[in-house]
Amino acid sequence: MNDSKNAGSFIDGLVLNDVQREAVVYDGGPQLVFAGAGTGKTRVLTAKIAYLIKHTGVYPYNIFAATFTNKAAAQMRERIEQITGIPSTGLWIGTFHSMCARILRREAHTLGYTPAFSIYDDADQLSVIKKVMKLLHIEERTAQPKHLLNIISRYKNACIPCDELEGTGRTFFEKETINVYGHYQRELKAAMAMDFDDLITNVIYLFRKHPAVLEAYQNQFKNVLVDEYQDTNLAQFYLVRFLAQKHKRIFVVGDDDQSIYSWRGAKIENILSFDKQFPGTKTYTLEQNYRSSQTVLDFANSVISTNKTRAQKKLWTSKSGGSAVVVTRYLDDRQEAASIALKIMELGKKNIPLGDVAVLYRTNAQSRVFEEVLRKNNIRYILVGGISFYERKEIKDAIAYLRLLANPKDSISCERILNVPARGIGEKTQERLAALAAGKGCSMFEVIMAGDAAALEGRAGKGLEEFRQVFIGLRDLAAKGAPPDEILSQMLSDTGYTDLLAEDDSEESRARLENINELLNALVVWSDENPGKTLSDFLEEVSLAADIDGWKQNGDAVNMMTLHSAKGLEFRTVFLVGLEDGLIPSRQNFDDESKIEEECRLFYVGSTRARESLECSHVNNRLRFGMRLDMEPSRFISCVPASLYRFVDRSMDCLTPPRPAFQSRAGAPVPVRIKKDDPVRQPVYDDFSQETVQYRMGQLVMHGKYGRGKVLAISGFGPDLQVTVLFQDGNRRRMMAKFANLQAL
DNA sequence: TTGTTTATTCTTTTT
DNA sequence: GAATAAACAA
Numbered sequence: 001m002n003d004s005k006n007a008g009s010f011i012d013g014l015v016l017n018d019v020q021r022e023a024v025v026y027d028g029g030p031q032l033v034f035a036g037a038g039t040g041k042t043r044v045l046t047a048k049i050a051y052l053i054k055h056t057g058v059y060p061y062n063i064f065a066a067t068f069t070n071k072a073a074a075q076m077r078e079r080i081e082q083i084t085g086i087p088s089t090g091l092w093i094g095t096f097h098s099m100c101a102r103i104l105r106r107e108a109h110t111l112g113y114t115p116a117f118s119i120y121d122d123a124d125q126l127s128v129i130k131k132v133m134k135l136l137h138i139e140e141r142t143a144q145p146k147h148l149l150n151i152i153s154r155y156k157n158a159c160i161p162c163d164e165l166e167g168t169g170r171t172f173f174e175k176e177t178i179n180v181y182g183h184y185q186r187e188l189k190a191a192m193a194m195d196f197d198d199l200i201t202n203v204i205y206l207f208r209k210h211p212a213v214l215e216a217y218q219n220q221f222k223n224v225l226v227d228e229y230q231d232t233n234l235a236q237f238y239l240v241r242f243l244a245q246k247h248k249r250i251f252v253v254g255d256d257d258q259s260i261y262s263w264r265g266a267k268i269e270n271i272l273s274f275d276k277q278f279p280g281t282k283t284y285t286l287e288q289n290y291r292s293s294q295t296v297l298d299f300a301n302s303v304i305s306t307n308k309t310r311a312q313k314k315l316w317t318s319k320s321g322g323s324a325v326v327v328t329r330y331l332d333d334r335q336e337a338a339s340i341a342l343k344i345m346e347l348g349k350k351n352i353p354l355g356d357v358a359v360l361y362r363t364n365a366q367s368r369v370f371e372e373v374l375r376k377n378n379i380r381y382i383l384v385g386g387i388s389f390y391e392r393k394e395i396k397d398a399i400a401y402l403r404l405l406a407n408p409k410d411s412i413s414c415e416r417i418l419n420v421p422a423r424g425i426g427e428k429t430q431e432r433l434a435a436l437a438a439g440k441g442c443s444m445f446e447v448i449m450a451g452d453a454a455a456l457e458g459r460a461g462k463g464l465e466e467f468r469q470v471f472i473g474l475r476d477l478a479a480k481g482a483p484p485d486e487i488l489s490q491m492l493s494d495t496g497y498t499d500l501l502a503e504d505d506s507e508e509s510r511a512r513l514e515n516i517n518e519l520l521n522a523l524v525v526w527s528d529e530n531p532g533k534t535l536s537d538f539l540e541e542v543s544l545a546a547d548i549d550g551w552k553q554n555g556d557a558v559n560m561m562t563l564h565s566a567k568g569l570e571f572r573t574v575f576l577v578g579l580e581d582g583l584i585p586s587r588q589n590f591d592d593e594s595k596i597e598e599e600c601r602l603f604y605v606g607s608t609r610a611r612e613s614l615e616c617s618h619v620n621n622r623l624r625f626g627m628r629l630d631m632e633p634s635r636f637i638s639c640v641p642a643s644l645y646r647f648v649d650r651s652m653d654c655l656t657p658p659r660p661a662f663q664s665r666a667g668a669p670v671p672v673r674i675k676k677d678d679p680v681r682q683p684v685y686d687d688f689s690q691e692t693v694q695y696r697m698g699q700l701v702m703h704g705k706y707g708r709g710k711v712l713a714i715s716g717f718g719p720d721l722q723v724t725v726l727f728q729d730g731n732r733r734r735m736m737a738k739f740a741n742l743q744a745l
Numbered sequence: 746t747t748g749t750t751t752a753t754t755c756t757t758t759t760t
Numbered sequence: 761g762a763a764t765a766a767a768c769a770a
Contacts, residue, residue: 069760097760122759197759263760363757419746426746459746546760564758586757602758625755626761712753726751732754745746751767 012054012083014047016040023251023284024048028055030244030278032229032271033253035609038314038570041253045227046076047543048251049091050083052223061090064221066236066244068228071549072568092221093162096236098544100199105536106271107213116536118193118403118410119543123391125195131182138176152181156197157233159204161185178386190443192409200235207242218246226533228276228568233265241277250278256311257304260564262595272311289315291570293322295644296614300607302640307597315608325607325614327637331653332628333619335576337369339650340575340617341377344558347573354380357571358559360606361585363626366577367560374558382554384561385547392658394501394512395519399542401491402484404445406472406535414445421500423463451520455730458695464599470494484535485523492516563606574610579603579618580631587730603636620651625711629728701725701742706733 007014011024020040023033024047035041049065052058067073073094081088092099097501101119120128129145129152155165162182171176188194194202207214224244226232229252244250251421252274259268275281289297300437304310311561330336340359359370364386373380389395397420400413407413417423430444437444448468473494477487492498501513526538559571563584578584581601585599607614618633699711701723709727723742724734 095760199760260758261760263757366755422747424746428746544760562758583757588757599757623761747770749767750770751765753763753765755761755763 004499011047011079012050014043014050014083016043016047017288019284020044020047024051027249028282029248030274030281031251031284032274032278032281033251033284033286033634033713034271034311034313035253035255035286036289036313037258037605038289038317039286040290040570041227041255042072042076042284043284045225045251045253046079046083047226049076049093050080050682053080053086054084054089054324058223060086060088060737061092062220063091063093063225064099064220064223064226065091065093065225066096066099066240067093068095068231068568069548069635070098070544071546071551072227087273089235095241095544096232096544097196097199100203100239100461101540101544103203103217104194104199104418105540109252110210110213111202112189113194114192114407114409116192116406116534118191118407118413119199119413119540120188121543122149122196123396124193124308124412124528127415128187128191129180129184132180132187136180136183138180143176145171148180151177153183153197153265155181155187156201157235159201159235161205168340177562179199181325192407193412197235200233200239204235204238204242210489214242215246222247222249224250226250226252227254228258230259230268230271231261231266232254232270234267234270235265237267237277238268244278248280250276256371257307257313257601258567258605260567260598262598264443268309284665285313287313287315287316291611292317292319292608293612294320295322295324295614296607296610299325299614299640299644300604302644303600303607303636304604306636306639309594309597316391319708320577323613326616326648327618327645328648329615329633329651330619331651332619333366333623334373335368335650336577336617336619337373340370340577340615341373341379343575343615344374345377346381346592348556352572353555355555357575358561358569358573359575359577360561360563360566360573360609361578362376362563362586363578364562366583370560370577380557382551382555382557382559384551384565388547389515389518389550390542390545391510392515394497397497398488398516398519399539401495402488402535403539403634405471405487406539407476408445409443411444414443418444418467419463421495421497421640423466424459425463425467426460429460429464435550472679478535483524483527484538485520485527488520488523494522497662498623518587525550563602564613565606566609569610570611573613574606574615576606576614576616576647578622579616579634579637581634582629582631582730583622584634584636600636603634616645624730625726627726628728699744700745702725703740703742706731709733719738 009021011021016024017040020043023044033044034040035044040165045065052063052660053060064434065076077091077093080091104111104113104117105115126145126149129149133140133143133145133148155162162178162185165178165181169178196456207217221243224240226240231254240250251643252271254271256268256271259266259271262268275283292300294317297317301314330339344357345352347357361367367383367386371381371383386647391401397417400416403410403413404417415430418430433444433447437447440447449463449471451468470491474487474491477490498513500510501516514561523538530537550560555558565741584603585596589595589599616637618637619631621628622631640694701711702707702708703725706727706729712724712726712732722734723737723740724732725742726732
């Protein structure tokens with residue numbers, strides 16, 4: 001970078017180019033930095049904060065810096081400390097969610113919350129919404145719980161509280177949704193819980209209702225900085241505006257070409273209209289890329305140039321050349337994985353550290369084939385995302401115990417573990433408990449702990465008493481100030497949770513036991529590193545941890561993650577896999593132009609992760625939903641001029657024995673799952689269609705119009721017989737068997 | 746009430 | 761094919 005035309009100068013030991021330095025030094029109001037991929041975005045932000053602290057007399061305590069992940073925050077904090085030599089303890093740097101949680105714990109009482117409130121993840125949210133729907137007698141097939149949550153989330157992102165919506169619903173559905181929203185919020189409040197959106201939104205409500213509180217925070221945060229500004233949502237914009245209103249010392253960095261979170265409410269308009277929102281904004285554009293080779297950049301530039309709605313810019317680098325971008329076509333996903341594993345091994349032989357290699361894909365499900373083949377070849381890998389550690393059943397159970405201990409109103413956690421391990425407390429008992437709690441105006445857990453429920457007869461009563469004793473023990477321990485890990489291990493032994501797993505000799509139980517021990521270790525380490533912090537602090541960290549936060553680049557392990565997780569990272573060699581229409585762009589976004597553009601940006605983000613070599617691949621045929629589908633190469637590849645990459649077709653190679661594309665299992669009929677010795681459940685014969693066709697689950701069939709498909713479900717009987725078929729185009733159709741005229745394959 | 750089998754849906758992406 | 765909901769048997 002020293003040979004570039006705007007030769008670098010140093011600020012506090014950081015090399016900066018002219019534009020970067022100007023942005024760091026300027027102190028005349030709002031600043032917006034458009035920073036393309038690899039143009040030193042993090043460097044500028046770090047330098048800016050360090051500069052503020054070291055040269056302008058701003059205390060770390062006066063800085064509010066929002067990053068996209070906790071990991072990024074931790075790294076930046078460390079770097080800043082290094083540069084300035086000043087302890088960064090007071091510095092507020094973290095994700096919007098974690099910093100808002102911090103504010104809310106402080107101000108909890110103002111909002112009628114306890115500082116130990118629980119934070120609900122989406123599984124918890126789903127439980128709450130289902131509870132509400134049951135209460136309001138809304139059936140799940142009339143309105144999907146996830147859809148309702150989505151609408152609620154949109155209201156929250158716009159910072160519209162439910163009481164403002166009362167009576168505004170026009171259609172029946174709207175009225176119902178608003179009603180659900182109200183009940184949902186009441187349920188959360190009763191449980192002393194907030195969901196992810198609430199963390200931001202409640203801070204906004206706090207500031208709106210209590211100007212004095214707002215002013216205090218405005219006075220504290222004289223400087224507001226935001227990273228990845230293109231992925232902020234409306235509520236986050238309101239927050240930033242609130243905080244920066246007074247001093248107008250706001251500095252945001254982002255790249256509209258890397259906006260990939262609109263489905264989470266992110267508004268690309270935030271960055272595109274920043275200068276209108278903050279008059280007098282000084283705008284900078286960073287276009288010199290320090291990461292990738294020219295060939296990679298040319299490819300990436302071409303990918304993104306097809307998008308219409310974007311701020312014009314073009315990345316360039318002073319590094320010339322680089323190895324050509326390769327696009328390879330494979331026969332199927334297995335060949336793709338096997339060949340890439342082979343290539344990875346060759347890289348290893350060339351002494352390229354595998355920690356500098358990544359396999360990136362659109363969906364988590366795609367990791368499976370790679371895991372299998374890498375394991376078979378003894379290649380170490382690190383998998384980011386998928387089912388994360390904290391989403392595992394046993395971990396969620398353990399956490400629920402701790403949560404309930406910290407927050408006795410947390411009914412969702414209470415219901416989760418009341419009968420785990422099984423204590424004979426079934427659905428009926430739970431209903432009775434809920435009624436009892438409602439009558440007394442307290443939570444289920446409080447009813448149990450008061451001993452009021454001990455009056456319940458028989459097994460259930462006994463189970464409840466057992467449950468109560470466990471928590472009495474835990475409370476004692478907590479009151480004595482025992483460290484969290486001790487509390488957890490006592491819970492595990494008192495409930496018999498560990499014993500139960502130890503008794504069972506299955507592979508699964510052993511894995512679970514291992515996970516539990518891992519959690520225990522994590523708690524020990526955590527308490528060690530965070531003396532004085534409470535159980536709630538730990539639980540908060542757990543709730544707000546991203547998959548990528550736990551990721552540690554390891555010298556000899558290949559990295560595998562989704563394109564979303566890869567944002568902000570870079571690798572020497574990147575394999576961009578599964579580049580097929582339907583995956584990227586996702587089939588579900590086919591009908592929306594703006595979503596297609598976002599998928600294109602995702603492809604762009606992926607391509608720009610590569611420093612030296614970029615290998616893309618797509619397959620003719622892929623296993624999805626347990627069936628083989630024929631795929632077409634992604635439309636985004638088709639848009640790139642052939643001169644910008646080298647195309648290799650390996651789909652004719654016979655690495656795997658040749659077979660018809662569709663019938664992967666050599667046409668072997670899928671075994672029918674019929675209950676043994678039950679004549680009633682023999683395969684259904686449709687005697688009423690012209691031909692006698694025998695349908696069974698998993699049966700491969702041919703349809704005149706839709707082509708091949710797999711029978712997923714059979715319902716009805718005789719002339720009413722219906723079959724649900726998943727077709728090759730990825731769509732599922734339910735059809736009357738007598739008209740469908742399906743042919744067995 | 747519990748543990749089994751069977752049916753159904755599901756795959757985007759995550760703080 | 762895998763995870764979950766629903767249905768069922770013990």
